[in-house]
Amino acid sequence: MAKKVTGFVKLQIPAGRANPAPPVGTALGPQGINIMAFCKEFNSRTQSQDGIILPVEITIFADKSFTFILKTPPAAVLLKKELGLEKGSGQPNRNKVGSVTRAQLRKIAEIKMPDLNCDSIESAMSMVAGAARSMGLEVAD
Amino acid sequence: MSWTTVRVRPSADREAALAALFAAGALGVHEDGDALVTQVDASVDLEALTAAVRAADPGAAVETARLPDVDWTEAWKRGVRAHTVGALTVAPPWLAGAADPARTIVIEPEMAFGTGEHATTRGVLGLLQQVLRPGDRVADLGAGSAVLSIAAAKLGASRVAAIELDPDAIGNAEANVAANGVGGPVRVIQGDAALLLPLVAPVDLVLANILSSVIRELLPAIAAALAPGGRAIFSGIMTSERDEMRAALAGAGWRVTAEYEEEAWWSAAAVRA
Numbered sequence: 001m002a003k004k005v006t007g008f009v010k011l012q013i014p015a016g017r018a019n020p021a022p023p024v025g026t027a028l029g030p031q032g033i034n035i036m037a038f039c040k041e042f043n044s045r046t047q048s049q050d051g052i053i054l055p056v057e058i059t060i061f062a063d064k065s066f067t068f069i070l071k072t073p074p075a076a077v078l079l080k081k082e083l084g085l086e087k088g089s090g091q092p093n094r095n096k097v098g099s100v101t102r103a104q105l106r107k108i109a110e111i112k113m114p115d116l117n118c119d120s121i122e123s124a125m126s127m128v129a130g131a132a133r134s135m136g137l138e139v140a141d
Numbered sequence: 142m143s144w145t146t147v148r149v150r151p152s153a154d155r156e157a158a159l160a161a162l163f164a165a166g167a168l169g170v171h172e173d174g175d176a177l178v179t180q181v182d183a184s185v186d187l188e189a190l191t192a193a194v195r196a197a198d199p200g201a202a203v204e205t206a207r208l209p210d211v212d213w214t215e216a217w218k219r220g221v222r223a224h225t226v227g228a229l230t231v232a233p234p235w236l237a238g239a240a241d242p243a244r245t246i247v248i249e250p251e252m253a254f255g256t257g258e259h260a261t262t263r264g265v266l267g268l269l270q271q272v273l274r275p276g277d278r279v280a281d282l283g284a285g286s287a288v289l290s291i292a293a294a295k296l297g298a299s300r301v302a303a304i305e306l307d308p309d310a311i312g313n314a315e316a317n318v319a320a321n322g323v324g325g326p327v328r329v330i331q332g333d334a335a336l337l338l339p340l341v342a343p344v345d346l347v348l349a350n351i352l353s354s355v356i357r358e359l360l361p362a363i364a365a366a367l368a369p370g371g372r373a374i375f376s377g378i379m380t381s382e383r384d385e386m387r388a389a390l391a392g393a394g395w396r397v398t399a400e401y402e403e404e405a406w407w408s409a410a411a412v413r414a
Contacts, residue, residue: 004259010172012159018169022144022180025213027171032220035213037251041309053163055172063259064221064250065285067309076156131156 007031007060015046015054031060038066045070053077072115075131078108083137092136099138105129142182144208147190149177152200161197165190180208221250224257226266229292231257234320246291248317253310255285255350261376264401264408265289265350268374269296271399272410277345280304280366282334282359283377287314287327289348294323301327302341304334335362342366350376350408353386360393364413372398376408383407 009027018024018039028035038058046054055071072078079085083098102125109116109124118124129139147167151158159177162170165186167179181190191203223232223240230245233256237247250256257263269289273279275297281290284303293301301323303314314329330337338347339362347363349356356375363373373395378386380402386409390397396414400407 011169012163012172013169014163020214021142021168022146022208022213023167023169023171023178025211025216026144026146026180026208027169027173027178029211029213029217032217034250035217037249037313041252053159061254061259063254063256063262065254065256066252067307074156074159076160134154135157 004062005059006062007058009058009060010055011058012053012055013042015049015052016043017051018042028058031058031066032064033058033060033066034064038068042068042070052081072112075108075112075128076135078111079104079128079132079135079137082108092134095136096138097136099140100129100132101140105132105139142210144180144182144210145185145187146178146180146206146208147187148173148204148206149194150175150202151177151198152202154198157197158194158201161193162190165193221256221258224263226263227270229266229270229295231262231266231288231292242322243295246288246295247320248286248288248291249313249320251286251313253286253305253307253313254283255288257288260403260406261350261408262288264376264403264406265348265374266292267401268399268408268410269293269348272372272374273298273346278343278368279346279348280338280341280344281348282338282363283349283351283355284314284329285310285350287317287329289350290314290327290329291318291321291323293346293348294326295321298326298346302337302344303327303329304337304341305329305331306333335359338362338366343368343371345371347371347373349373353378353382356386357389360389360395364393364395367413370412372410372412374408374410376406378407378409380405380407 020035058068060066105125105128109128113124116124171178221233223236273296276299279293279298279301281303284305287303290301290303311331318327394414395411397409397411399410
């Protein structure tokens with residue numbers, strides 16, 4: 001398995017719901033990989049997180065075999081899920097849509113930690129707090 | 142089905158633009174460089190979608206274009222071919238049709254390496270036909286799709302251990318072994334080749350289509366696993382690494398008996414000198 005990389009595709013797909021129609025088929029089809037095999041594997045690995053949007057990075061090798069890694073959902077998506085919000089504020093400085101506690105920040109920071117370039121949970125929490133403020137959430141001390 | 146491509150170049154708030162696309166009905170988004178690209182069917186209101194993206198990220202540029210209707214569940218197959226090396230052919234199921242099953246290795250191209258589309262796979266297939274003797278016991282290190290293990294079985298190996306570390310490859314390898322009717326001689330085993338090789342020893346032939354650095358680390362374990370008169374086929378070696386690899390093999394007591402070169406890849410059959 002002398003793997004030479006020939007392609008790299010980044011997608012965001014709801015967990016458990018990949019299908020070969022566009023946009024998954026349109027993005028991966030030109031790479032010549034087995035789209036059904038990708039969809040089946042993605043869905044089986046993510047079905048427990050049903051519906052949450054997951055970033056996935058697919059690496060394609062010279063012989064059309066492939067691999068993929070799942071990333072954690074964006075902080076804003078996790079914050080909305082945690083707080084049960086429909087969407088963030090259009091004017092985050094003026095219109096606050098809710099507030100987030102330190103415990104909630106820590107919970108999300110722990111989920112995001114593998115993908116963040118942080119060496120401590122505190123710095124991960126401050127990055128999540130920044131995402132929270134930019135979507136119109138107050139951060140409780 | 143009629144599809145429209147929506148390409149968004151976000152401005153200040155990429156996350157908000159992305160969220161707006163999903164809220165408006167996108168089933169997925171392709172991050173194409175800086176752009177966010179999706180396709181929506183006729184049930185999605187394009188004006189509403191464009192307005193929602195601009196409301197979320199006022200500086201975002203939104204372009205839409207009709208997308209030609211392509212059935213990607215079938216169209217990707219056009220890029221996969223059958224490959225013949227000597228008397229053996231590797232083919233995906235839809236091209237295997239009337240081919241002689243005794244000389245055809247049917248591989249479903251999935252996540253596992255070894256679809257036949259790579260020169261290193263073909264290099265081992267070529268050398269295998271020169272050095273495999275009927276009745277050989279074989280270990281295939283880094284078996285991937287099990288393409289080489291299946292070939293060894295079809296050429297007359299009495300038993301083959303298809304050893305693969307990558308869990309993503311195992312299901313594909315097992316399905317390929319079953320589809321080729323070689324479930325008797327071929328066993329797919331998940332794990333580290335250095336640890337498993339002593340457990341399947343002695344063998345008459347080792348196949349190692351991996352990477353030159355990994356092969357060099359495995360040389361002592363391979364030598365220890367071989368029965369007297371045993372042989373090995375090494376592949377996954379760039380032609381630029383050939384001289385270094387030759388020296389490493391000679392230094393470890395191996396003699397190269399046959400070579401195969403294709404594109405930038407060198408494969409070699411060797412015996413213990």
